[in-house]
Amino acid sequence: MGPRDGLQAEEPVAAKERAALVDALAEAGLQEIEAVSFVSPRAVPAMAGAAEVMAALRRKPTVRYLALVPNRKGAELALDADVDGLTVTVSASPVYNERNVHMTIDQSVSAVAEIAERVAPRALPVDAVVSCAFGSPYEGDIAPVEVNRLGERLKEVGAMSLTFADTTGMATPRRVHDLLEVVGPDVGLHLHDTRGTALVNAYAALERGVTRFDTAAGGIGGSPFAAGAGGNLATEDLVHLLDDLGVQTGVSLERVLAASALVTEMVAHPVPSRVAVAGPRDRSEPG
Amino acid sequence: MGPRDGLQAEEPVAAKERAALVDALAEAGLQEIEAVSFVSPRAVPAMAGAAEVMAALRRKPTVRYLALVPNRKGAELALDADVDGLTVTVSASPVYNERNVHMTIDQSVSAVAEIAERVAPRALPVDAVVSCAFGSPYEGDIAPVEVNRLGERLKEVGAMSLTFADTTGMATPRRVHDLLEVVGPDVGLHLHDTRGTALVNAYAALERGVTRFDTAAGGIGGSPFAAGAGGNLATEDLVHLLDDLGVQTGVSLERVLAASALVTEMVAHPVPSRVAVAGPRDRSEPG
Numbered sequence: 001m002g003p004r005d006g007l008q009a010e011e012p013v014a015a016k017e018r019a020a021l022v023d024a025l026a027e028a029g030l031q032e033i034e035a036v037s038f039v040s041p042r043a044v045p046a047m048a049g050a051a052e053v054m055a056a057l058r059r060k061p062t063v064r065y066l067a068l069v070p071n072r073k074g075a076e077l078a079l080d081a082d083v084d085g086l087t088v089t090v091s092a093s094p095v096y097n098e099r100n101v102h103m104t105i106d107q108s109v110s111a112v113a114e115i116a117e118r119v120a121p122r123a124l125p126v127d128a129v130v131s132c133a134f135g136s137p138y139e140g141d142i143a144p145v146e147v148n149r150l151g152e153r154l155k156e157v158g159a160m161s162l163t164f165a166d167t168t169g170m171a172t173p174r175r176v177h178d179l180l181e182v183v184g185p186d187v188g189l190h191l192h193d194t195r196g197t198a199l200v201n202a203y204a205a206l207e208r209g210v211t212r213f214d215t216a217a218g219g220i221g222g223s224p225f226a227a228g229a230g231g232n233l234a235t236e237d238l239v240h241l242l243d244d245l246g247v248q249t250g251v252s253l254e255r256v257l258a259a260s261a262l263v264t265e266m267v268a269h270p271v272p273s274r275v276a277v278a279g280p281r282d283r284s285e286p287g
Numbered sequence: 288m289g290p291r292d293g294l295q296a297e298e299p300v301a302a303k304e305r306a307a308l309v310d311a312l313a314e315a316g317l318q319e320i321e322a323v324s325f326v327s328p329r330a331v332p333a334m335a336g337a338a339e340v341m342a343a344l345r346r347k348p349t350v351r352y353l354a355l356v357p358n359r360k361g362a363e364l365a366l367d368a369d370v371d372g373l374t375v376t377v378s379a380s381p382v383y384n385e386r387n388v389h390m391t392i393d394q395s396v397s398a399v400a401e402i403a404e405r406v407a408p409r410a411l412p413v414d415a416v417v418s419c420a421f422g423s424p425y426e427g428d429i430a431p432v433e434v435n436r437l438g439e440r441l442k443e444v445g446a447m448s449l450t451f452a453d454t455t456g457m458a459t460p461r462r463v464h465d466l467l468e469v470v471g472p473d474v475g476l477h478l479h480d481t482r483g484t485a486l487v488n489a490y491a492a493l494e495r496g497v498t499r500f501d502t503a504a505g506g507i508g509g510s511p512f513a514a515g516a517g518g519n520l521a522t523e524d525l526v527h528l529l530d531d532l533g534v535q536t537g538v539s540l541e542r543v544l545a546a547s548a549l550v551t552e553m554v555a556h557p558v559p560s561r562v563a564v565a566g567p568r569d570r571s572e573p574g
Contacts, residue, residue, distance in 0.1 A: 137571040169561075170568045172531040173490060195568060196524050196561030200487040203460060230561065237483050244459040274456075274483030278517065281457040281482060284424040 001034035002263060003053070004068055005190075005232055006216035008037070008046050010267045015049035017266055019056035024262055025217065026063045028255035030235075034087060034214075037068035038077040054081035066127075070101065075115045079122060086119060087163070088112045089129040090154060092147045093136030096167070100131075109153055116158025128159035129190060133179060135170035144182040151183060162187050163214065166201065169194020169230050173204035185209030193219060193272060194230030199237055206247075213238060217256055218263040218271030234273035236260055240280055253280060288321035289550060290340070291355055292477075292519055293503035295324065295333050297554045302336035304553055306343035311549055312504060313350045315542035317522075321374060321501075324355035325364040341368035353414075357388065362402045366409060373406060374450070375399045376416040377441065379434045380423030383454070387418075396440055403445025415446035416477060420466060422457035431469040438470060449474050450501065453488065456481020456517050460491035472496030480506060480559060481517030486524055493534075500525060504543055505550040505558030521560035523547055527567055540567060 003022050007013055022035045035057070041048035050067065057065065064084040069075045078086055090108040091097035097105050116126050130151055135141045151162045164179060169192045176189070189205050191198040191213070202213055219234030236256045242249050260276045270277070279285070290309050294300055309322045322344070328335035337354065344352065351371040356362045365373055377395040378384035384392050403413050417438055422428045438449045451466060456479045463476070476492050478485040478500070489500055506521030523543045529536050547563045557564070566572070 135568065135571065140569065168571045169565060170571050172528060172568065174532050194561065194565045194571075195527065196483075196486060196521075197528070199483060200490045200528070203487045203490065230565065234483075240482065241459060241484070241487070245461050274481065274517065278456060278481045281422065281459065282427065284422065284455045284457050284481075 001214050001232065002216035002218065002220060002235065002259070004034040004037050004047070005214070006218070006220040006263065007266070008044055009222045010046055010220065012046045012048065013266050015052035016056055018049075018053045021217075021259060021262055021266065022053065022065070023058050024255070024259040025235075026058075026060050028259055029249070029251040031062065031250070032064045032066060032085075034066045034068060035083075036081075037070075038074035038081075039068070039070050051077065051081045054083065069115060071111050072114045072118050075118045079119060079124070083124070085125040085127065086115065087127045087129055088115055088159070089131055089165070090150065091131040091136070091167070092142045092150050093132040093139050095138035096132050096136050105150065109150075109157060112154055112159060113157035120158065125160045126158060127161045127163055127188065128154035129163045129165050130154070131165040131167045133164035134166045134172075134175045135168070137168050137170075141175075144179045147179060148182045151187075163190050163212070164188070165190035165214075166192050168192065169197065171201045172197060173200055176201050176204045177208065180205065180208045180210065185211075188212035188214060190214035191233040192222070192230050193233060198230075198233035199241065202233055202238055203241065206245075217273075218260040218267075218276055219273035220263060220267060220271055231272045234260075234271075234275065236273050236275045240275045244281070288501050288519065289503035289505065289507060289522065289546070291321040291324050291334070292501070293505070293507040293550065294553070295331050296509045297333055297507065299333045299335065300553050302339035303343055305336075305340045308504075308546060308549055308553065309340070309352070310345050311542070311546040312522075313345075313347050315546055316536070316538040318349065318537070319351045319353060319372075321353045321355060322370075323368075325361035325368075326355070326357050338364065338368045341370065356402060358398050359401045359405050362405045366406060366411070370411070372412040372414065373402065374414045374416055375402055375446070376418055376452070377437065378418040378423070378454070379429045379437050380419040380426050382425035383419050383423050392437065396437075396444060399441055399446060400444035407445065412447045413445060414448045414450055414475065415441035416450045416452050417441070418452040418454045420451035421453045421459075421462045422455070424455050424457075428462075431466045434466060435469045438474075450477050450499070451475070452477035452501075453479050453485075455479065456484065458488045459484060460487055463488050463491045464495065467492065467495045467497065472498075475499035475501060477501035478520040479509070479517050480520060485517075485520035486528065489520055489525055490528065493532075505547040505554075505563055506560035507550060507554060507558055518559045521547075521558075521562065523560050523562045527562045531568070
């Protein structure tokens with residue numbers, strides 16, 4: 001999700017360049033790419049021009065191009081742009097939800113219901129992201145049963161799959177374990193590296209059977225609404241780990257690193273990924 | 288080992304300040320602190336004044352103050368300075384050993400034998416660090432049986448314990464597992480974060496029963512002979528993880544963060560630890 005969660009807090013990048021990044025990720029072998037978000041360009045200037053990004057893609061039939069949408073209007077724009085699936089997000093933290101999207105959790109669940117209803121005739125899958133699933137800067141820890149209850153509600157109103165997000169980097173291996181005990185392994189995880197724990201949390205989840213992870217090439221990102229948030233789990237850091245574990249991903253580390261180099265140019269600052277900087281372990285420098 | 292491996296590649300810091308850092312780490316509850324190294328000040332200027340550091344400490348009887356020594360001469364200086372234990376290092380990589388200390392592995396093993404013999408009458412424990420234990424930038428991967436063979440030799444010549452070091456950040460959870468299968472869990476691990484894997488490797492080792500880890504407050508460090516080497520596993524990042532796992536360490540995260548703030552002042556640049564920058568999870572910032 002580099003083109004979306006990765007770039008949303010950066011200085012705006014032209015739609016054409018963002019499309020080139022999505023294409024590079026598709027070339028790397030990623031099968032699902034969150035390419036755009038149909039949010040208000042006033043609220044998130046870096047995400048303006050989502051339809052242009054979608055139109056500029058060299059689409060591969062094997063890749064699913066996803067869009068984040070906040071409401072029914074966004075879903076309609078996404079349908080017009082011919083996306084392959086939607087992601088929606090609701091926070092497990094009432095205060096975070098209120099400050100982020102100015103809605104109560106109930107109102108956000110209703111918005112998801114409207115979105116799911118709108119795209120059902122087109123059989124477009126909707127993945128619901130539960131943010132602050134490992135704790136909130138406002139309420140502190142949120143009990144896994146409570147997080148699960150929100151996930152269940154989102155499935156009841158039409159979400160086909162769930163992703164649990166560590167929005168401000170409060171997850172730890174123990175808390176990943178505790179949540180997975182309740183929600184099971186058939187979920188996605190969206191991890192941030194605010195406290196340097198993104199990779200260890202992914203590893204703890206892998207050990208418990210999770211196979212779906214949100215990542216961003218270069219490890220860029222962070223919420224435009226959460227200044228303290230660190231970047232996303234870096235795609236290359238996870239692929240580097242999985243390759244070494246012998247897990248088949250179909251993703252080329254070499255090409256992810258090429259996409260990450262593209263990201264570094266686009267954002268014009270060093271990216272957080274350590275593998276991007278140091279190179280893979282088989283290219284260790286003697287110094 | 289912040290005062291030693293942490294500071295050795297930095298601009299030299301006065302002995303008095305280094306002693307204050309050691310004292311701060313002792314106050315934080317760390318029970319073994321590698322405080323100094325008795326190496327040639329020409330080779331490693333930042334480590335000059337080891338005897339002065341030792342003399343300036345406010346020693347706590349519950350803390351063991353260790354010194355790295357390269358040879359018999361260093362061991363004698365360490366004895367004079369009244370250290371509680373020694374660490375010695377030999378590389379599993381012949382080329383790395385040659386370039387680092389200008390000795391063959393056999394010559395380095397002989398040096399360890401001489402050191403152990405010299406300090407035996409004083410019953411001073413010697414911990415032998417096998418560097419490049421998870422791969423070398425020169426030879427690539429080094430088989431765990433070969434790494435173990437070197438460890439066994441070092442024990443035969445008098446090392447009382449072994450530590451395996453990921454000198455250039457080539458370890459992964461799989462390789463930690465593979466080495467521990469051969470050497471067992473009763474070893475120390477010395478991890479570097481060159482590829483952002485220090486914490487995940489520590490976690491993988493913890494799961495397999497390892498309880499001894501080398502860390503540096505702030506995550507500073509890197510070999511003066513290996514320019515590509517990233518910092519050490521950050522003490523606060525590991526303590527933050529262990530606290531959340533409910534592992535008793537006797538170490539105060541709060542006081543490690545205070546020591547880390549001291550380190551940041553001493554090196555006059557931001558430290559790599561993410562917990563040092565973002566704060567513990569229970570102080571998550573809403574942004």
